Amino acid sequence: MVHALWFSRYICLLCMSYGIMDVCEFFFYGDYERKSYVHDSFKGLYHEDSLNMTMVVALYWEGSNDAVVRSWIGVVIVTTSTVYSMLLYFVLGHKIMKKLKVQSSLSEKTINLQRQLFNALTIQTVIPICVSLMPCLAVWFGPVFLLDFRWVYLSAVIAVSIFPSIDPIALIFFLPALRKRVLITRILVTHVNSHLN
Structure with missing residues (x-):
């Protein structure tokens, strides 16, 4: 039973990490359009050529429809997963406090x-x-x-x-x-x- 629990945790962690990598790869991948969009500011700030770098980029307004829609979908997915995990802390904390108030045998x-x-x-x-x-x-x-x-x-x-x-x-x-x-x-x-x- 203990091995199954550890195995399920491992599988869950593996799926989450690959899920995050897939979201970044599919929605934020720095293709030529995105890299050329940030080229001038990237060159000015970091003195590097953005076309030779691996990066994730989100375009919100100025870009092709495909890049903008994929960027928005990726940001919504990443934000939802992050906010959900933080809200889960507070929900579980509230449940713990309720349980502590009810426990009279301790x-x-x-x-x-x-x-x-x-x-x-x-x-x-x-x-x-x-x-x-x-x-x-x-x-x-x-x-x-x-x-x-x-x-x-x-x-x-x-x-x-x-x-x-x-x-x-x-x-x-x-x-x-x-x-x-x-x-x-x-x-x-x-x-x-x-x-x-």
Whole structure:
């Protein structure tokens, strides 16, 4: 039974990853029309020839009907899958909170620990929404409204790169056992350093 569960997770992950690759390949593939459309601005920003690069490009207005329709379909598919996964976090979180309120057979300490874990997981959900989802939506829909979000693009790169260090901080901050452990270690290090000096 356990092997079937792991196998089904593997198949699901495989289908999702190939599904995302297929959407990018079919709807956003950088064919000659799209690469030539971004050629001048790409050359000005990056000093590279877009015709020699592999890229995904979405054309919203100025292009052939085929390129525009495929771009819109691809953006809708990618946005729907992203927003669905984020909404699923909140729906499952709401169900968890309802279940925690109903559980009367658990001890107060266990319920308190579960609430602390839920708060940490909530923060660990909000961080990717702010770091990943919002910049992606700005990248996808900014050009639709002719908005220049260059500062979002640049700050999103920094935010995504520091995400692995921010994520554990939420756990340390919201779980008292981890917070005490970090503070005790810090006090001990300070105490040892003061004796050495």
